[in-house]
Amino acid sequence: MALFDLPLDELREYRSAAIEPEDFDAFWSKTLQEARQHDLDARFEPVDTGLSTVQVFDVTFAGFGGHPVKGWLTLPAGADGPLPLVVEFIGYGGGRGLPHEHLLWASSGRAHFVMDTRGQGSGWGGGGGTADPVGGAPAYPGFMTRGIDAPENYYYRRVYTDAVRAVEAARSHPLTDPARTVAVGSSQGGGITIAVSGLVPDLAGIAPDVPFLCDFPRAATITDRHPYREIGLYLKTHRGRTEDALRTVSYFDGVHFAARGRAPALFSAALEDQTCPPSTVFAAFNAWSHEDKAIEVYDFNDHEGGGPFQQAAKLRWMRSYI
Helix, strand or coil, X not given: CCCCCCCHHHHCCCCCCCCCCCCHHHHHHHHHHHHCCCCCCCEEEEECCCCCCEEXXXXXXXXXXHCEEEEEEEEECCCCCCEEEEEEECCCCCCCCCHHHCCHHHHCCCEEEEECCCCXXXXXXXXXXXXXXXXXXXXXXXXXXXXCCCHHHCHHHXXXXXXXXXXXXXXXXXXXXXXXXXXXXXXXXXXXXXXXXXXXXXXXXXXXXXXXXXXXXXXXXXXXXXXXXXXXXXXXXXXXXXXXXXXXXXXXXXXXXXXXXXXXXXXEEECCCCCCCHHHHHHHXXXXXXXXXXXXEECCCCXXXXXXXXXXXXXXXXXXXX
């Protein structure tokens, strides 16, 4: 697909028309307060992976509703002091996979925590192991319309809450340094990263790549590629529900979390990306409230974005922060 969105000079000035709910902060304050009524109960079980350069822990912690959420904590072998921490969130349909799929950040001398995404882990990679025990109203297959009848029921309320608790769990390990914590992720993981940045006030930085879950009103109409298309297909059947659906997703829009971003940020966007159109990425980037921000732009790439080139960019960028 050739370039289909706004020209780059217009992208750099684009602002989303997404409307922030008046009770946005109150909604999330109450959500996290309820989650923290459950003991975090973070457990770290050593795993024999056959890898000699890293030490891996199978992690379980209490997420939304006290539900058990899985993760991997990977440390450089022989680590004996608090390490800078990278917390990673996974793209749509993927899970935490297998430990040997996640070696980059530990290889750089940092602790690495990867969160399993509840109910996912069956679309690609090494799979996942976290159930989503919450039911919901009728939804189009996928995750984008699960519980879209109300913000309190929406799937990503549970996921974003899990993600905040994941940061808390990773920071609770004695070999991680809470003061040197960066959140990263691509696609859905990038969208979760942005949400976490608006809910966790003391991150050292974030790096969302081609982030999903941003500028919902534009995304749902500019692309017919999944996952955003799930919303249109739901509304194709549930006629007259557009206003209600957009109200629900407004509580989960990365644009509104970006306006609360308190840490340095490195974004990336790809100009041929039909999955997460570049205007939706720039909507979050342009709303980012911290003055220390940058965006890598990949002119002729689709949703793969910068791939290994962006990983190299993050390695360079991260040296300044953790």
